[in-house]
Amino acid sequence: MVVAEGYNPLCGDEVELRLNFQGDTISEVSFTGRGCSISQASGSMLTEAIKGKTAAQARALMALFTRMMTDPEFVAQEDVGDLEALQGVAKYPVRVKCATLAWHALQDGLDRHDGAA
Amino acid sequence: MAVRPIDVNLVRQDFPILERTVHGRPLVYLDNAATTQKPRAVIDALVRYYENYNANIHRGLHTLSEEATARYEEVRLKVAGFIGAPAPESIVFTRNTTESINLVAHAWGRKYLRAGDEIVLTVMEHHSNLIPWQLLARATGAKLRFVDIDDDGRLLWDDFERLVGPRTRVVAVTHMSNVLGTINPVKEITELAHSRGALVVVDAAQSVPHLPVDVQVLDCDFMAFSAHKMLGPTGVGVLYARQGLLEEMDPFLGGGEMISRVLLEESTWNEVPWKYEAGTPNVADVIAFGAAIQYLQGLGMDAVRAHEKEITAYALEALAALPEVVAYGPRDPEARGGVVAFNLGDLHPHDVGTVLDRYGVAVRAGHHCAQPLMRRLGCVATARASFYVYNRLDEVDALVEGVREANRFFGHVATRT
Numbered sequence: 001m002v003v004a005e006g007y008n009p010l011c012g013d014e015v016e017l018r019l020n021f022q023g024d025t026i027s028e029v030s031f032t033g034r035g036c037s038i039s040q041a042s043g044s045m046l047t048e049a050i051k052g053k054t055a056a057q058a059r060a061l062m063a064l065f066t067r068m069m070t071d072p073e074f075v076a077q078e079d080v081g082d083l084e085a086l087q088g089v090a091k092y093p094v095r096v097k098c099a100t101l102a103w104h105a106l107q108d109g110l111d112r113h114d115g116a117a
Numbered sequence: 118m119a120v121r122p123i124d125v126n127l128v129r130q131d132f133p134i135l136e137r138t139v140h141g142r143p144l145v146y147l148d149n150a151a152t153t154q155k156p157r158a159v160i161d162a163l164v165r166y167y168e169n170y171n172a173n174i175h176r177g178l179h180t181l182s183e184e185a186t187a188r189y190e191e192v193r194l195k196v197a198g199f200i201g202a203p204a205p206e207s208i209v210f211t212r213n214t215t216e217s218i219n220l221v222a223h224a225w226g227r228k229y230l231r232a233g234d235e236i237v238l239t240v241m242e243h244h245s246n247l248i249p250w251q252l253l254a255r256a257t258g259a260k261l262r263f264v265d266i267d268d269d270g271r272l273l274w275d276d277f278e279r280l281v282g283p284r285t286r287v288v289a290v291t292h293m294s295n296v297l298g299t300i301n302p303v304k305e306i307t308e309l310a311h312s313r314g315a316l317v318v319v320d321a322a323q324s325v326p327h328l329p330v331d332v333q334v335l336d337c338d339f340m341a342f343s344a345h346k347m348l349g350p351t352g353v354g355v356l357y358a359r360q361g362l363l364e365e366m367d368p369f370l371g372g373g374e375m376i377s378r379v380l381l382e383e384s385t386w387n388e389v390p391w392k393y394e395a396g397t398p399n400v401a402d403v404i405a406f407g408a409a410i411q412y413l414q415g416l417g418m419d420a421v422r423a424h425e426k427e428i429t430a431y432a433l434e435a436l437a438a439l440p441e442v443v444a445y446g447p448r449d450p451e452a453r454g455g456v457v458a459f460n461l462g463d464l465h466p467h468d469v470g471t472v473l474d475r476y477g478v479a480v481r482a483g484h485h486c487a488q489p490l491m492r493r494l495g496c497v498a499t500a501r502a503s504f505y506v507y508n509r510l511d512e513v514d515a516l517v518e519g520v521r522e523a524n525r526f527f528g529h530v531a532t533r534t
Contacts, residue, residue, distance in 0.1 A: 011467060011483060012497025036465035037527065095467065 004109030006101040013039040015102045017047075019109050024054045036098050038089060043102035045082045055110050062103050069096045120419045128416070129507050131156040142477030145512045150295045150323060150456050150503035151481055152345045155409070159348060162408035166401045174400055175374060175391075189400055192407035193390075199410050200340070201331035202357055209356040209363070209390040210403055214322040215245035217341035217356035218289070220393065221318055222249035224366040225339075226287070232258025235284040237315070239264040239272055239301075240493045241294045244486040246320040250289055259286070266493065270297035270446040270453075277309055285315040292324035292340075296485045296501065297446035298429070298453035300324070307336045322346055327425055327454050327505075329418035332357055348506075349409035350402040356393070363389035370395040413506075421506055425455035428504045432457050432513045439517070441524055445494060455504035458485070461520060464527050466500040472523035473500075478516050 006015040013035030020028035029051050031043040050058040065083055067074050072090040089099045129135050132154050137144040146154060166188070172181035174189050193205040202208060211217045226249075230236075236250050240263050254261050262285075264276040272290075281288060288310040293300050307317045316338040324330055325340075326347035332340055339362070344353035368375060368386055372395035377385040386392045413421065430450040436442045441462040447453045461469050470482030481501045484491045491497055502516055 009488075011465070013465075036467040038467075092471070095471070098467065 006105035038098040149505035163405040211354040213354035298456035349406035473519040
């Protein structure tokens with residue numbers, strides 16, 4: 001199991017992800033945290049979105065989500081499920097960090113899993 | 118002497134931006150501690166300068182330059198009068214409060230402080246009256262000491278008595294907290310500091326715009342504040358220095374204007390205050406700042422204070438009626454200015470701020486450039502409403518309604534497992 005944390009000292013948002021892998025697939029993922037509604041919602045949605053996906057698929061989804069957050073004009077062609085609800089955050093640059101916090105923790109978790117493999 | 122109260126509806130007519138709507142609702146601007154809106158007179162002064170007499174100052178012989186120079190120096194005199202300074206030469210124009218304080222830390226601090234000397238600060242300081250002293254301490258080996266606050270958000274006088282001692286060279290303190298609103302007893306602090314051989318630097322960013330301030334009554338050695346927090350444009354700050362200090366200090370920024378005679382290897386300095394105004398200054402905005410001072414003098418700072426006390430008292434009472442709201446700072450409106458930081462239960466201030474924004478209410482949410490104070494208060498961030506001359510009591514009602522709505526909206530979400 002990989003435990004990955006994200007923390008933004010400027011606003012106090014905290015996230016913790018626990019990832020279990022079976023081979024290259026993310027078999028289990030859970031999320032706990034404290035902070036603003038966007039950071040927590042994003043973390044929660046992340047767990048639903050990546051469960052059962054491979055690490056590569058999770059990374060691709062992360063790149064897609066980051067694009068959604070940083071480019072207000074961007075419209076995702078793929079089906080991103082519940083994550084679409086966060087599309088509006090892109091219009092509030094100050095809040096983008098809240099939405100991406102859990103995803104940066106995910107990246108950290110994936111990197112460490114790859115490093116250990 | 119009776120104070121003519123502010124007619125807020127008349128005042129609001131002078132501020133074009135207050136006509137704006139935000140998300141379809143009237144703008145309720147309650148972020149004045151961050152920056153203030155500008156009256157037409159200030160905007161016009163800026164435009165008039167560029168349309169009629171824009172020129173570089175101090176160097177030119179031609180008419181435009183003479184006019185611009187005269188107008189610029191006129192504002193220096195105005196600022197001196199506004200804060201009760203004895204002469205315009207005690208006023209240096211900088212970019213903002215932060216730059217003013219950095220100027221003192223560099224030009225005075227680096228020259229005079231030695232390892233083991235002490236700098237007394239407080240836990241409620243804005244980062245701009247903290248970081249420059251941290252950098253100075255690191256560069257000189259001086260030590261920082263901090264005066265704490267009580268549960269009401271007031272400085273502990275005993276800490277001053279205890280901490281200001283024979284090694285103390287400077288006491289740097291905020292006149293009014295940008296989070297707690299606490300108005301600190303600068304006159305008494307200065308008496309104590311002077312009796313023990315220390316200078317006093319006052320962060321007046323929140324006080325000069327909102328209270329009558331007289332530097333000779335306060336007797337402080339340095340005072341810093343910003344134009345944009347007092348109806349003036351961004352890009353202009355002030356450093357007041359007691360007579361005699363600027364002459365003794367090292368220069369800050371070097372370049373044109375601050376020199377007298379320049380050889381290849383060395384130079385002599387201009388007289389004060391021009392010794393501290395290197396390069397072309399922010400001429401246009403200094404001139405517009407003059408219009409802001411004039412506007413405030415028209416209202417009268419006693420009237421401004423009375424107006425804000427009334428709104429703040431009303432706001433504190435209204436927020437106290439909401440059981441989930443925690444408001445920080447002194448409960449007594451006499452002891453504080455129109456800055457009200459608060460938290461709503463477990464909700465993150467960013468979420469409260471976002472809901473308020475949807476109602477057209479502009480507040481700030483975050484650590485307000487006071488992370489040590491946040492830690493001292495036991496939170497990471499707060500929401501903050503701050504009032505000024507154009508705010509009305511019914512705008513406080515809008516704030517409270519927005520806070521209620523945030524509570525309602527997030528209420529059923531707040532029970533997290």
